[in-house]
Amino acid sequence: MIEVRPADRFDDVAVLLGPKKNPDASVCWCLSHRLDSKTNTSLTGPARGEYVRDLCGRDTAPGVLAYLGPEPVGWAGVAPRRDLPIARSRVVPTVDAQPVWSIFCIRVRPGYRGQGVARELVEGAVGLARDHGAPAVEAVPVDNSAEKVNLTMAFVGFRSLFEQAGFVKVADTTSVAGGFPRIVMRRQLD
Template structure:
């Protein structure tokens, strides 16, 4: 199979987002990709089904909270993409610097379902997220991957992506951060869209 077999769409389908991000037990308080979107206080205040309700709210807005990849009609992956100003922990971070004055969009999370990995889904998600940002007027997309220097990244921390992954997608490193994920330093990478 090739990347061309993968369709990437804005994440307006709650059930498909839930397949990628939701817990098996609806009362569990998992991330739902909200930890990098909400203030610490709001994030802590939402538990179990309230987290799902927040995602339902996000997918019902005019712009989606991310994109979903599909292969043969099955949801295969998720990428969180949004204007940086909507992502409280990133926009207010003391560890991840702001670069310039352009209203950047942030691509902060990538997740591929088991059974769809190593099939080009990640590449399709990154390109689909960039295209979605471009369609919504973004002048630049940022990511904050680890600079792992080809060392293995723990699966639980792989959601931030790697430097090489984003370089292959046309991003360039623009800054170091004071943030670490899975023991590796994170960097700021950007892809200009205009």
């Protein structure tokens, strides 16, 4: 049974997002779409993990984690859209003035894919946003028409995943990931 909880345990977040072999590596840590470019670039090596450690200690978790038993197996980054670089994007439109939250990253560990973890992560991210007063949640997945997507670019999610979770397309974008167009999808909560 998959359980989804707020990502407030740094050690579990590190299992999903941290460097696997070299602790000094400058891996993403799911900061590339959370921080402005200048701040993101300025954080290197262990400073990236320390930034995420700080995020995990705040009142609002930086996302959600999926567990199978005690094992963290999936991550979804979610935050108020206004706090993310996407709010200033020239390629992803702002649909309206609602203070929506945005799911900007989904990651499922190898060996646990194809078991419904991503679907549970989306529901957990929606729940976190709802618990913090969001009127709606958006995502900008690829519209891949069931074609295979390079796993490196799959972190944005797929249209079908979000449709299954009750999201509907609300806008086109000029953004592309893995050769596929991305679309804005939304799930109203109120």
